[in-house]
Amino acid sequence: MPAYKAPLRDMLYVLYELMDGESVTSLPGFEDFSRDTIEAVLGEAAKLCEEVLQPINRSGDEEGCAFENGVVRTPNGFKHAYDAFRDGGWTGIACDPAFGGQGLPATVDTLVVEMICSANLSFGMYPGLSHGAYVALHAYGSDALKETFLPKLVDGTWSGTMCLTEPQCGTDLGLLRTRAVPNDDGSYKITGTKIFISAGEHDLTENIIHLVLARLPDAPKGVKGVSLFLVPKFLVKPDGSPGARNGVACGSIEHKMGIKASSTCVMNFDEAQGFLIGAPHKGMQAMFTMMNTERLAVGVQGLGLAEASYQGAVAYARERLQGRSLSGAKYPDKPADPLVVHPDIRRMLLTQRAYIEGSRALAIWAAKNLDLAKRHPDPAERAKAEDFVAVITPVVKALMTDLGFEATNLGMQVFGGHGYIRENGMEQFVRDARIAQIYEGANGVQALDLVGRKMPAHAGRFLRSFFHPVSDHIAAKKADPALAEFIGPLEKAFIRLQQATTFIAQRGMARPDEAGAAASDYLRLFGLTALAYLWAQMAENSLPKAEEDPFYRAKVGTARFFMERLLPQTGGLLQAISSGARTTMAFEEAAF
Template identity: 65%
Template sequence: MPAYKAPLREIRFVLNELLEAEKLPELVPDFADATGDTVEAILEEAGKFCEEVLQPLNHPGDEEGCHFDNGTVTTPKGFREAYATFIEGGWTSLPCDPAYGGQGLPKLINFAVEEMICSANLSFGMYPGLSNGNYNAIHAHGSDEQKALYLPKLVDGSWTGTMCLTEPHCGTDLGLCKTRAEANPDGSYRLYGTKIFISAGEHDFTENIIHLVLARLPDAPAGIRGISLFVCPKFIPDADGKPGTRNPVVCGSIEKKMGIKASSTCVMNFDGAQAWLVGKPHKGMSAMFTMMNTARLAVGMQGLGIAEAAYQGAVTYARDRLQMRALTGAKFPEKPADPIIVHPDVRRMLLTMRSITEGCRALAYWIGYHLDLSQHHPDIEKRQESDDLVALMTPIVKAFLTDHGFHAANLGVQVYGGHGYIREWGMEQLVRDARITQIYEGTNGIQALDLVGRKLPTGTGRLARRFFHPVADYIEQTSEKPEMAEYVLPLAKAFAKLQQATAWIAQAGLANPNEAGAAATDYQRLFALTALGFMWCRMVEIALARKDDDRDGFYAAKVQSARFYMARILPETNSLFTILMAGSDSLMAMPAESF
């Protein structure tokens, strides 16, 4: 099975040296408790839990999967006990509001914990991950009564939550939603309809499950503007807030899936289930997007977690597996053959995995840092600036990190060779688990359309400027440093192409929306690679400054990874620029009947 060790040194580097997260309590009084010692203790304990409890359950959980019997779902052996340990440790409450029992710690720290959970056991991470998104939506849009009833239970983990959007006939196009809500005399509603692909819709972890459901009121206008959001508990809480009457919301079946088999993916039938409106009538999508945007960043962390696990497994195998001699002569003459880590093509795969994964971590944590500033900074202008950056980068984090997670897992299989194709080694599970991350919470193609169609035009480019201006300033300030030339020059070239592509999409897309649509995926990747180039320049600048105090070679390895990224990964922006500038004709000219 692939080895996994929580990458605490890498995480500390990004948090403490790149982002200087220990200064967050000075910037944001709400985070006064997020001291260096507290954060270090959290990271250490999270790493131990993931290594010792979650990772050993990952492969057997995949082999066993979830069991379904007449509406009841049983999770694989050991998962329920692991969840009990998880909530006893207070892990569900880390980023939550202290008013409801949360610890009020930065979401940035929770990002690091989420990464480790997803590396160790992505299926397990689905359950608390969905609950956290459910918590965010109720916290932002629920009534005071709803918050008081549901949030403490979601925070302490004794209840879990879901989001019920997709129906058999509609996924991305939620305007086609048919689930209906009928008013009761007491102000509640009855829900009728079927939702599919509902992660953690039914399980044996907790005494109650709180569903957030999109449905239509009888007077709802057509399309997406006619959708409302409802909270629908599995058991209706009684006067004491404890699970009471069983609500007629029932799991009809669970899906037999390619991956994340220990996560229950349910068909949920609402047969007159009692529910309560969250927020205003017909405003359900704005409320649900609070949950979805958080979930999209969380899915990006899933991609990062898979990539890290795949890299660690591949490196371990490459150091041990003996095959042939190095092209320049034996490196380990005392052995019958050299380990495959000496071979250029194996190193190409490992360095591709490593350099992009480390860049992804820096990018994701940077956005997590600004997510905290957007919600807690005392200066309203600073909050808006950070909110703009988070909005711009959310589709990039979701799409690029999950694309990389899948690619890294595939490279891991290739490093293993034939053994990578065999289940007992565990690497092929990472490929299967990673594949869904490119699909759910909005496919990566939808993320690209969101970037070019919504985020770039907002405020006449206001969101884009939150990224473009700091990068331009950084290039100008750093280009005069001789030691940074081999890093800043490639970044400057990629950034120039990104600027040119952005201007072209804005102009061509106005004249013909197909031009923006055809360019979207390539543009999104061009943007992401450039953003990682920016992160790598900042990281290598730190590493170079610490080269004289590099006892374990950590900073030297950072410099080497940066060189590889700039020389062999970032140049992909050249081909992406050429492709997206080719326009939409080659895509759209062929008649549909010719396919």
């Protein structure tokens, strides 16, 4: 397994030099988080990921989880690692101090999540699901539920899940059949089966809190009749400790392509006692609060795995001797040149690098707006940030997981045949990355969300939260000859995005299949334009320091590669979008 070293310098660069981290830590409630404090937090997170989580990544993949008599055992070392993780306070770094959390900004938490995903994605699933449950319960739970369950979720003594999917319904949650029958004491009996439940059963915590979608007896049909319930594995005694076993049990665990050390469970609820979260029939509202948090985190999973793969690929390309440079031997004292001298190897490494550093910037841009939406004292600024988070969430989730899978495949390719061998660790990154394109809403669904919901919402208001800053930046920098090689390609991509938006808006209103057929290409075009906007800024602030510092010199070089070699995809994407839905939808169904 390749060694992992947290890219702290680049993280701090994005946070402070690109995204003006001081503007985040000056928000109400964040004043105590100085740069020194945040650097110390990130440094300790890096140490934990490098020294505790990464060493059990491959062994966890090979051993997997074990299921016997309803009990799930995580791989060797996971319980010890989780105890260290919990004792270090990492389960609550971005949680409300009122419930024992540390209250750090989302920007900082996002960087910590990236490190965890690079080091050991399977491990990260356990606290990751707990944080999602925390978010939903914090936003919609009653005071009594919050007082009982949030402190234990925050300190990691208990963990959480989200139970949506059933055998007959995945994306279409209006088809779910799990029932909730009222009890006389105000609680509910929950009965049904949920599948694909990450961290549904395990041996890391003393209790597991399931957030379950179910229907009340008088529920309307479809998603408007779905309610959200909290169902603990163990009922809670008056003193707050776990009591009797509730009517929920793991029926089996899935045998998966990747993230094998994360228990993915079939969960059976048999008149389990549950407690309503939020209003009856409004469960989707509460669940989407949780899911949107998870979708941003899943995008970061793609980034984290790409970074780990890139580090392994770079190390191998520097040490593996194969052939001579096409332009003549670069290391004549050696029997062959290292792989890194070859153009195609450099193409793959630079593609990884450009996507990784661009995605990191995109993730922190989204996280910064999460912080602004929650903390900015001006309601108008909060609303603008909320609009941006709404439109960028499907882009972050889908683009960054697509690019993460592409990057891990490139990393494996750099190794050649040795990349396909388990012992070298590169193929695990590919397998682990693949699920991120599927769960928390498959990427095609994210694309439909972007064109079907976010694009037309409020007469295009969500889109303007992205379009306006990009347009303003182009207008402000277009006349600067030093930036022409970056602003010119950005402007071309942005024009293509505007043309695609107009095409879909006009065609999609009359023929919805037109929008559906264009959706995935449109999301990719949107995402690449966002990366181009960020790369243009990174090039601009790195150019003055590039001569003296190789870090900034590499930034400028990577920006050039992105603009010249990767951004031209946008031309093909626009052409595909403009071709319309005819060839897709006219194909005879019987011919498939």
